[in-house]
Every structure is written in C-alpha cells, then in structure tokens.
Amino acid sequence: MQIGDFNGSKVQVGDLVRIRQSYSQKMIGKLAVVVNIWQGINVTIHMIDTGEEHDFHIKKLEVLCK
Numbered sequence: 001m002q003i004g005d006f007n008g009s010k011v012q013v014g015d016l017v018r019i020r021q022s023y024s025q026k027m028i029g030k031l032a033v034v035v036n037i038w039q040g041i042n043v044t045i046h047m048i049d050t051g052e053e054h055d056f057h058i059k060k061l062e063v064l065c066k
Helices: none
Strands: 002-006 009-012 016-019 031-038 042-047 053-057 061-065
Touching: 009 031, 016 042
Parallel strands: none
Antiparallel strands: 002 009, 016 031, 016 061, 031 042, 042 053
16 A cells, blocks of 8 residues: 655554654653555554554654564
C-alpha cells in the first residue's frame, strides 16, 4: 500500500517513523510503525514504546526506515 511522495519517498505500511509534530509534547520524537494508510494523507501508527495506536497526518511524521 503506497501513497504520494513524503520526504522524497513513498510511505508504506510497515515503515518506521518518528513523530515530528503533535499536540502532546511527550509524543514528539517517539518511534512508531505505520499499520494503516487512509484518505491518502493520514496513517495509523503503532507506538513502539506503549503499543498504542494513534492516527496522524503524514506531514507530522518522519520516515526513518522503509
């Protein structure tokens, strides 16, 4: 599953991402894995440290590893 260009590459389910922007300061810098892509610009991520899932706009995330 792919969506448009983001940081020069395609975001895919399974990519490792870091949160760059969030309303919650404690979320910034946390690592997560993309588990779902919806509406072309939003993703559901699985937080590595807590196991929780959250929805984010792709521009608030940084792809670390494909």
